[in-house]
Amino acid sequence: xxxxxxxxxxxxxxxxxxxxxxxxxxxxxxxxxxxxxxxxxxxxxxxxxxxxxxxxxxxxxxxxxxxxxxxxxxxxxxxxxxxxxxxxxxxxxxxxxxxxxxxxxxxxxxxxxxxxxxxxxxxxxxxxxxxxxxxxxxxxxxxxxxxxxxxxxxxxxxxxxxxxxxxxxxxxxxxxxxxxxxxxxxxxxxxxxxxxxxxxxxxxxxxxxxxxxxxxxxxxxxxxxxxxxxxxxxxxxxxxxxxxxxxxxxxxxxxxxxxxxxxxxxxxxxxxxxxxxxxxxxxxxxxxxxxxxxxxxxxxxxxxx
Amino acid sequence: xxxxxxxxxxxxxxxxxxxxxxxxxxxxxxxxxxxxxxxxxxxxxxxxxxxxxxxxxxxxxxxxxxxxxxxxxxxxxxxxxxxxxxxxxxxxxxxxxxxxxxxxxxxxxxxxxxxxxxxxxxxxxxxxxxxxxxxxxxxxxxxxxxxxxxxxxxxxxxxxxxxxxxxxxxxxxxxxxxxxxxxxxxxxxxxxxxxxxxxxxxxxxxxxxxxxxxxxxxxxxxxxxxxxxxxxxxxxxxxxxxxxxxxxxxxxxxxxxxxxxxxxxxxxxxxxxxxxxxxxxxxxxxxxxxxxxxxxxxxxxxxxxxxxxxxxxxxxxxxxxxxxxxxxxxxxxxxxxxxxxxxxxxxxxxxxxxxxxxxxxxxxxxxxxxxxxxxxxxxxxxxxxxxxxxxxxxxxxxxxxxxxxxxxxxxxxxxxxxxxxxxxxxxxxxxxxxxxxxxxxx
Numbered sequence: 062x063x064x065x066x067x068x069x070x071x072x073x074x075x076x077x078x079x080x081x082x083x084x085x086x087x088x089x090x091x092x093x094x095x096x097x098x099x100x101x102x103x104x105x106x107x108x109x110x111x112x113x114x115x116x117x118x119x120x121x122x123x124x125x126x127x128x129x130x131x132x133x134x135x136x137x138x139x140x141x142x143x144x145x146x147x148x149x150x151x152x153x154x155x156x157x158x159x160x161x162x163x164x165x166x167x168x169x170x171x172x173x174x175x176x177x178x179x180x181x182x183x184x185x186x187x188x189x190x191x192x193x194x195x196x197x198x199x200x201x202x203x204x205x206x207x208x209x210x211x212x213x214x215x216x217x218x219x220x221x222x223x224x225x226x227x228x229x230x231x232x233x234x235x236x237x238x239x240x241x242x243x244x245x246x247x248x249x250x251x252x253x254x255x256x257x258x259x260x261x262x263x264x265x266x267x268x269x270x271x272x273x274x275x276x277x278x279x280x281x282x283x284x285x286x287x288x289x290x291x292x293x294x295x296x297x298x299x300x301x302x303x304x305x306x307x308x309x310x311x312x313x314x315x316x317x318x319x320x321x322x323x324x325x326x327x328x329x330x331x332x333x334x335x336x337x338x339x340x341x342x343x344x345x346x347x348x349x350x351x352x353x354x355x356x357x358x359x360x361x362x363x364x365x366x
Numbered sequence: 367x368x369x370x371x372x373x374x375x376x377x378x379x380x381x382x383x384x385x386x387x388x389x390x391x392x393x394x395x396x397x398x399x400x401x402x403x404x405x406x407x408x409x410x411x412x413x414x415x416x417x418x419x420x421x422x423x424x425x426x427x428x429x430x431x432x433x434x435x436x437x438x439x440x441x442x443x444x445x446x447x448x449x450x451x452x453x454x455x456x457x458x459x460x461x462x463x464x465x466x467x468x469x470x471x472x473x474x475x476x477x478x479x480x481x482x483x484x485x486x487x488x489x490x491x492x493x494x495x496x497x498x499x500x501x502x503x504x505x506x507x508x509x510x511x512x513x514x515x516x517x518x519x520x521x522x523x524x525x526x527x528x529x530x531x532x533x534x535x536x537x538x539x540x541x542x543x544x545x546x547x548x549x550x551x552x553x554x555x556x557x558x559x560x561x562x563x564x565x566x567x568x569x570x571x572x573x574x575x576x577x578x579x580x581x582x583x584x585x586x587x588x589x590x591x592x593x594x595x596x597x598x599x600x601x602x603x604x605x606x607x608x609x610x611x612x613x614x615x616x617x618x619x620x621x622x623x624x625x626x627x628x629x630x631x632x633x634x635x636x637x638x639x640x641x642x643x644x645x646x647x648x649x650x651x652x653x654x655x656x657x658x659x660x661x662x663x664x665x666x667x668x669x670x671x672x673x674x675x676x677x678x679x680x681x682x683x684x685x686x687x688x689x690x691x692x693x694x695x696x697x698x699x700x701x702x703x704x705x706x707x708x709x710x711x712x713x714x715x716x717x718x719x720x721x722x723x724x725x726x727x728x729x730x731x732x733x734x735x736x737x738x739x740x741x742x743x744x745x746x747x748x749x750x751x752x753x754x755x756x757x758x759x760x761x762x763x764x765x766x767x768x769x770x771x772x773x774x775x776x777x778x779x780x781x782x783x784x785x786x787x788x789x790x791x792x793x794x795x796x797x798x799x800x801x802x803x804x805x806x807x808x
Contacts, residue, residue, distance in 0.1 A: 102411055102591065105590035108402065108405050162616065163613060164586060165475060193641070196507040196508075199511075203507055207506075248616045249616065250617050283589050284588050285588060285621055287616065291616075313592040317590070
């Protein structure tokens with residue numbers, strides 16, 4: 062397992078340098094504040110939040126660099142709601158729907174979640190409800206084989222609602238207790254596709270009352286402010302109970318998560334930290350903020366680059 | 367696309383137009399707003415800073431400040447700088463001599479395989495023989511996905527054999543293309559979460575082996591500030607000849623589009639605007655700049671219409687309209703033409719001032735485009751040819767049958783017929799107007 066710590070080590074933070082400079086001088090001056098502004102923007106933190114943080118920094122100037130750093134860390138950590146999901150406390154059977162735009166990493170996330178569920182003592186079943194993408198179901202089926210987890214898949218071009226209905230029935234028939242549904246990627250701005258998602262939910266609830274118990278959005282860490290719009294639109298159609306940030310092992314810093322937490326109150330439950338089936342870690346707010354502010358190693362200053 | 371940036375910029379311009387004379391101060395204030403709009407649209411910080419510096423220089427010249435329409439002068443300067451930022455003039459792939467290699471690179475989920483299929487479809491329709499080569503040995507079912515897409519767009523595909531390396535798979539494809547006389551070979555390479563030494567080594571090998579004329583980065587348009595870093599790293603390690611931006615049909619803020627050319631010097635060759643194989647468009651920097659500034663892209667719209675409706679059809683339609691012989695058969699043709707032009711909300715975006723339409727209007731249009739058009743089509747197809755030619759003959763019993771046949775309610779059939787009669791009446795009125803106005807220039 063790549064692990065949270067190892068992945069974060071790769072999360073290069075330009076911010077680290079700026080804070081270090083501020084420390085050396087005994088407090089953030091105007092140049093440092095600007096350097097921090099650039100670095101925060103470079104981490105895809107929204108311009109509104111950056112403005113607020115910069116104001117805080119100016120206010121805290123008298124408290125020195127440590128005080129300034131703590132002030133920023135406080136604001137950022139407070140923006141992220143605490144994840145409340147727990148495999149042990151979740152109902153049996155339960156259904157978890159993974160939604161998101163194309164290429165956000167839904168299929169891989171579903172596979173990794175199946176692994177996490179099994180590790181938590183659950184008996185998972187995967188549903189490949191991506192009937193749109195060519196070979197979408199095959200991709201999940203291959204994962205399922207690798208994980209030795211049963212899978213219910215539809216044909217390409219088939220009806221996704223029928224697949225989830227069958228999958229919910231299979232949960233009962235095969236005595237499983239955690240249904241993980243991989244849905245087709247859809248652009249959040251395409252109304253008809255979003256309606257299809259509603260239909261899929263209804264079909265699921267018909268066979269498994271109360272389902273989906275969880276609906277999580279997969280968000281690519283490399284996205285910019287558009288990730289906020291994605292979460293907002295999906296939340297409107299299928300109330301989201303959580304988010305999974307994927308591909309966080311790249312150099313992207315996913316600063317948009319703060320805005321999503323603040324505006325929509327959606328907690329980040331897991332972080333994808335690598336390509337292997339085990340590379341999914343429970344999201345750690347403190348570690349995430351710390352990595353963003355302190356970083357490790359050489360900061361490649363692409364935010365200003 | 368670019369909605370947020372577009373409406374922010376137009377707000378700035380409205381303010382500027384209010385001034386009879388501009389001072390340096392007005393310009394500075396306006397440019398600060400523009401800079402903010404750019405940053406909020408995920409434009410790279412340095413790119414935004416340089417852009418503002420150039421516009422400031424252009425605007426503070428005597429020519430602008432002393433102009434009688436200084437606001438418009440600034441809009442023009444910003445337009446020119448935007449065009450420059452987006453790459454200047456339109457550029458395309460190098461497709462000769464045959465077989466021309468096109469190597470697609472990119473991170474996971476950027477849309478490489480979908481883009482490969484879209485490009486294959488475009489070129490095969492131009493009469494080229496295209497071979498799609500799967501060079502992704504890692505992702506589960508990647509080869510199956512490419513084969514299925516190749517079959518869907520009607521081109522040939524070739525995959526790796528057991529034991530092949532990535533470069534080996536590429537070499538096999540190139541060999542096949544030479545032997546069997548293909549015009550273009552599209553290599554679909556594997557993605558990674560990030561550009562790591564493994565990936566670079568693998569791509570180097572593949573690149574050296576197949577020596578493609580085009581090495582193209584496929585990048586998700588919604589990528590944040592990371593876009594520039596990714597593009598630069600690929601450019602430095604493998605050497606790019608261009609980029610394709612995907613998923614520009616969402617509400618991507620356009621930061622990537624505005625930053626990557628400045629960061630790499632490579633042109634944007636195409637943009638992906640939807641999931642279907644035909645949703646791939648050439649990238650015209652001047653038209654995109656005009657769209658960002660709220661001037662619309664009427665040329666692009668006309669071109670789209672031209673590909674969806676052929677000229678003979680249009681002429682025949684015009685004659686029918688003149689004689690008022692337009693019936694439901696013609697309506698069906700029109701409907702299908704509109705469907706061929708792609709989702710309605712994409713078309714609306716090309717109209718001048720589109721970004722000022724309220725969101726609910728746009729959502730409404732979006733809802734119209736899919737199921738409603740399909741339902742209308744179903745109703746029309748449930749009619750007999752005679753009923754389509756003579757809609758006035760549709761009585762209650764026929765209406766009920768049509769509703770049953772199309773899975774709709776009789777009220778839906780009625781609504782369609784009413785709408786059709788209304789448009790007929792309108793056309794009649796136009797015809798009369800036409801007669802009255804004959805000989806007068808508009």
